[in-house]
Structures are given as C-alpha cells and as structure tokens.
Amino acid sequence: MQFRLVGLSGIGRVFIFRQFYKGPKEKGGVFMSVYNKPLPAQVKGTVTKEYWEALKEGKFKFQKCDNCNTSIFYPRVVCPSCMSEKLSWKEASGKGEIYSYTVVYKAINPAFKEDLPYTVGLIDLAEGIRVMGNIIGTDDPESLKVGQAVKIEFSKVTDDFTFPVFRVVEEANQS
Amino acid sequence: MSIKGKAAIVGVAETDSWYTPELSPMDMMAITAKRALDEAGIDKSEVDGLFSASAYYYMSTLSLGEYLGIVPRYTDSTTIGGSSFVSHLLHAAAAISAGLCNVALICYGSSQRSDAGKLVSMSEQNPFEDPFGSLYPISSYALATRRHMAQYGTTSEQLAEVAVAARKWAMKNPKAWKREPLTVQDVLNSPLISSPLRKLDCCLVTDGGGAVVLTSAERARTLKQKPVYLNGAGESHFHRGISMMPDLTETAAKVSGESAFKMAGVDRSDIDLLMLYDAFTINVILFLEDLGFCAKGEGGPFVSEGRIAPGGQLAVNTNGGGLSNSHPGMLGIFLIVEAVRQLRGEAGERQLSKCDVALVHGNGGTLSSQVTAILSKEPS
Numbered sequence: 001m002q003f004r005l006v007g008l009s010g011i012g013r014v015f016i017f018r019q020f021y022k023g024p025k026e027k028g029g030v031f032m033s034v035y036n037k038p039l040p041a042q043v044k045g046t047v048t049k050e051y052w053e054a055l056k057e058g059k060f061k062f063q064k065c066d067n068c069n070t071s072i073f074y075p076r077v078v079c080p081s082c083m084s085e086k087l088s089w090k091e092a093s094g095k096g097e098i099y100s101y102t103v104v105y106k107a108i109n110p111a112f113k114e115d116l117p118y119t120v121g122l123i124d125l126a127e128g129i130r131v132m133g134n135i136i137g138t139d140d141p142e143s144l145k146v147g148q149a150v151k152i153e154f155s156k157v158t159d160d161f162t163f164p165v166f167r168v169v170e171e172a173n174q175s
Numbered sequence: 176m177s178i179k180g181k182a183a184i185v186g187v188a189e190t191d192s193w194y195t196p197e198l199s200p201m202d203m204m205a206i207t208a209k210r211a212l213d214e215a216g217i218d219k220s221e222v223d224g225l226f227s228a229s230a231y232y233y234m235s236t237l238s239l240g241e242y243l244g245i246v247p248r249y250t251d252s253t254t255i256g257g258s259s260f261v262s263h264l265l266h267a268a269a270a271i272s273a274g275l276c277n278v279a280l281i282c283y284g285s286s287q288r289s290d291a292g293k294l295v296s297m298s299e300q301n302p303f304e305d306p307f308g309s310l311y312p313i314s315s316y317a318l319a320t321r322r323h324m325a326q327y328g329t330t331s332e333q334l335a336e337v338a339v340a341a342r343k344w345a346m347k348n349p350k351a352w353k354r355e356p357l358t359v360q361d362v363l364n365s366p367l368i369s370s371p372l373r374k375l376d377c378c379l380v381t382d383g384g385g386a387v388v389l390t391s392a393e394r395a396r397t398l399k400q401k402p403v404y405l406n407g408a409g410e411s412h413f414h415r416g417i418s419m420m421p422d423l424t425e426t427a428a429k430v431s432g433e434s435a436f437k438m439a440g441v442d443r444s445d446i447d448l449l450m451l452y453d454a455f456t457i458n459v460i461l462f463l464e465d466l467g468f469c470a471k472g473e474g475g476p477f478v479s480e481g482r483i484a485p486g487g488q489l490a491v492n493t494n495g496g497g498l499s500n501s502h503p504g505m506l507g508i509f510l511i512v513e514a515v516r517q518l519r520g521e522a523g524e525r526q527l528s529k530c531d532v533a534l535v536h537g538n539g540g541t542l543s544s545q546v547t548a549i550l551s552k553e554p555s
C-alpha cells in the first residue's frame with residue numbers, strides 16, 4: 001500500500017494530511033488518494049465540535065433554546081432569537097424536504113470535477129432548521145422538485161469529518 | 176435630523192477601458208480619483224473623508240490615503256461586498272452632515288479580468304456550505320432562482336429577458352464590454368453553470384475602477400458640475416451565507432428601499448431610472464419586487480416584453496449593467512457613476528429624455544447586504 005502525504009488548500013483552510021480510499025483501479029493494487037475538497041477549519045473545543053462529533057456517530061444534532069424554544073442551526077453560544085445562553089442539544093429525525101437546489105455543471109475547485117454534475121440543496125428539516133448539503137439518489141437531478149421529501153444519510157470523508165447528505169425518498173415510500 | 180439633501184455628488188469618473196492589465200487596482204483608484212476631483216474642481220488637499228472597499232487591500236482606505244498622499248479626518252473601509260460604495264454614499268453624507276468631513280472621496284479598483292478571471296476574495300470559510308461544492312457566489316443565486324421559480328412560476332425565458340434588456344442598453348453605450356446583439360434564445364442556449372442559471376445569466380468579468388466625490392449641498396452649489404443630491408438612503412442585511420437567508424425570494428432590499436423612500440419622500444412613480452445591481456439576472460427581478468416596483472412574485476412577467484429595455488416603461492441599468500457593460504468584482508460604484516451621468520444629461524445615445532430622480536441599489540455577498548440610494552437633481 002502506498003500513501004501519499006499531501007498538501008493544503010488556501011488561507012483559512014485546514015492542512016489535510018489524510019488519505020482517502022478510492023477503490024482498486026488496477027489489478028493487484030489499491031490506489032490511495034487524498035480528500036482534497038474543503039474541510040472545516042480547526043473546530044477544536046468550540047461549540048461546533050459537538051455537531052461534527054455527532055455526525056461521526058451518524059447523528060445530526062442541533063440546538064434548541066431552553067428559554068424561547070427556537071431551533072438553532074448552525075451551533076451558537078447564544079440564541080439568535082432571545083440571546084439566552086441556555087441551549088440544549090437535540091437530535092434531528094433526519095426527515096426533511098427540499099427548500100431549493102441547484103445542479104452544478106462546472107468545477108471551479110478541480111477537486112469537484114469528478115463529481116460533475118452534482119446537486120447542492122438547501123434542506124428544511126422537520127425540526128425547523130435549514131441545512132445545506134448534497135442531494136443524492138437520483139439519475140436526473142433536474143427533475144427534483146422543491147418540496148420533495150429527502151432523508152439524511154452520513155458520508156464519512158475523513159477520519160475527522162463526516163458530512164450529512166440527503167437522499168431522495170422514493171415516492172412509493174413517502175406515505 | 177435627516178441627511179436628506181445635505182450632501183451632493185460633484186464629481187465622478189471611471190477607467191477608460193474594462194481591460195487594463197497595465198494598471199493595478201490601486202492605480203485605477205488613483206487615476207479615477209484624480210479625474211473625479213478634476214471634474215469637481217476640488218483640489219486633493221481638500222479631501223478629508225476617504226472611503227473604499229476592496230478584495231485586494233485589507234485596509235483599503237489606508238492604502239489609498241498612502242498612495243494619494245491624503246490625510247483624512249474621516250476614514251471608512253466598510254466592506255460589505257459589491258454594495259459597499261452605495262453604503263459609502265450614505266456614510267459619507269452622514270459624516271458631512273455631522274461636520275466630520277467636508278469632501279468625501281469614494282474609490283474602487285479591480286483587475287479581476289487581468290487576474291485571469293479568478294474571483295479574488297478575502298472571504299472567510301463557511302464550514303456549513305463550502306464542503307458541498309456550492310460555487311461561490313453563483314450557486315447561492317441559483318438556489319434563490321430555483322425557489323422563486325417554484326414559488327411564483329418564474330421562467331428561464333423571463334430571466335433571459337433581463338439579460339437581453341441589459342444588452343440592448345449596452346448597444347447604446349460605446350464603452351460597454353459586450354455590444355453584439357443578444358436574443359432570449361441565445362441566453363437559453365448558453366450552458367448551464369449552476370442550474371437554473373446559465374452562463375449568460377451571469378455578470379461579466381472585467382477590470383475597472385471608479386471614483387465619486389461628495390460634498391455638502393452648500394459647497395456643491397458653488398462648483399462647476401450640476402450637483403446630484405443624495406435625498407434618501409438605507410441599508411440592511413438578513414444574512415451572510417445563503418443557507419441562513421430566511422426566505423430566498425425576499426431580500427433585505429425591502430428594508431433598505433423602505434428607508435430610502437421614506438427619507439427621500441418620493442414615490443416609486445417619481446423614479447426615472449433604476450440602477451440595480453445585476454450580478455445575475457435573478458437580481459433584477461428580486462430587487463424590482465423588494466423595492467416595490469411590482470408585487471412579490473410578479474418580477475418575471477414585469478421584466479418581459481421589453482419593459483426594462485430601451486423604449487420600455489421603466490429604464491433599468493442604462494449603461495448595460497454588470498451583465499453587459501462591466502463587472503470588475505464589485506459593481507456598486509459604477510451604478511452611481513451612470514446614475515449621475517443620466518441625471519446630469521451626459522449619457523449620450525442612451526440619455527433618458529427625462530431623468531430627474533434615480534434609484535441606485537447595491538447588493539453584496541449572496542443577496543446579503545442591500546443598500547438603496549435615491550439621487551436627484553433637486554435637494555428635496
């Protein structure tokens with residue numbers, strides 16, 4: 001097995017020293033390459049760490065304000081509605097619907113080239129928060145509908161980061 | 176106390192060409208600053224308020240003051256994206272009314288085209304958007320477009336009408352970057368970049384710089400140019416990243432527009448020219464709605480049948496806008512320059528037969544910062 005030690009992206013990005021399994025492309029060998037798409041910068045001990053750690057366990061966590069009951073995303077230390085500091089973590093059901101989406105046909109960052117065309121969506125989760133993520137599970141992304149049901153899945157991209165992705169719910173299973 | 180009519184634009188300038196590899200962004204600021212001051216008949220030594228925003232200079236008024244040898248009493252590098260320069264108008268008028276400065280110089284320069292089209296940006300990372308390959312900023316506007324289509328039935332043809340109207344105006348502007356005829360079908364035939372937005376729904380990538388000189392209304396009346404008064408202005412924002420925009424079909428232009436109209440004390444029907452920040456075709460539709468020129472959701476039909484093109488009922492972006500004239504990274508200052516030229520009657524072939532009051536609307540980020548200014552030939 002060969003490992004390549006790799007580089008960095010620009011200012012504000014983390015240094016990435018990870019390898020990413022891409023599957024056996026050649027007989028008898030396993031190609032290793034890097035995950036070179038943007039990753040969140042150091043989350044260290046900040047409030048967002050809870051969110052990223054939960055994703056690694058297959059849970060989508062968000063906050064709720066103990067004072068005014070507002071659902072909060074992204075993670076914060078004060079409620080954007082009432083400024084309370086008393087916020088509790090909740091786990092989302094993972095059910096949601098497409099608020100809007102775009103299909104991307106051109107890669108500005110070459111790391112995304114192999115995925116073209118791919119779909120970026122804004123998903124309204126049942127718990128009242130909106131999240132950006134990739135939408136998967138359709139061969140014809142332009143036929144997706146605003147309001148269409150999706151459910152969350154978890155995509156591990158490195159040992160440190162797992163991202164939420166949203167799979168289109170088949171119409172037969174929607175009821 | 177209101178700043179209505181307290182300050183006036185007395186000098187404007189932009190670079191001669193939209194491709195100037197021989198000029199740095201700061202060179203562009205300097206050369207247009209000189210021309211705008213010459214046009215106003217004001218000596219550099221009188222400039223005591225400096226305003227700028229930039230993707231190149233982290234502390235842009237510091238660099239500008241150093242380059243030009245200007246020592247301001249009031250300095251403002253507010254950077255809220257492309258709308259910054261419309262915001263500077265508001266801040267400068269407030270500073271002038273409060274006696275904090277007498278002559279304000281607002282400058283911008285960008286070599287975006289010479290930089291090979293790279294989007295120069297000092298933007299911080301957004302860990303909740305960047306990992307998903309959302310193209311900045313196109314995909315954000317595409318998300319707003321898709322939602323507007325789903326909610327109100329807006330069509331790609333209607334978006335294309337915006338681009339076609341801009342091109343028709345540009346064909347009357349000898350300096351416009353794109354002047355060849357354009358049809359709705361041409362726009363629809365251009366490749367999708369981030370659906371539903373196509374290549375020709377997107378603004379140009381050019382070089383360019385501009386400068387605006389503002390002073391008190393009293394001083395303005397003694398100078399050689401016809402003063403253009405700032406009679407109303409307002410600014411606001413709902414969000415930074417598109418995923419946090421509460422409703423993708425409604426921008427904070429609703430707030431900034433209300434403030435500006437209230438201050439100016441004019442109606443929509445009093446506006447002879449709209450200069451709307453057209454980074455993408457959807458922008459014009461959203462701003463016409465949010466500024467109250469048509470009802471929410473009716474922007475698509477409103478821009479159809481040539482209504483905003485030359486000869487239409489409402490003049491929008493008479494220089495060709497960001498879609499066909501120029502778009503050097505940030506557009507705000509060029510919207511102001513065109514409005515001033517129309518109000519002074521200096522717009523050549525594209526001059527409107529009547530232009531007494533103009534609205535300039537700046538947008539920044541991803542439909543984020545919204546700034547509206549109402550400019551007029553009269554101080555009330």
Ligand SMILES: [Zn+2]
Binds near residue numbers: 065
């Ligand atoms: Zn609260």
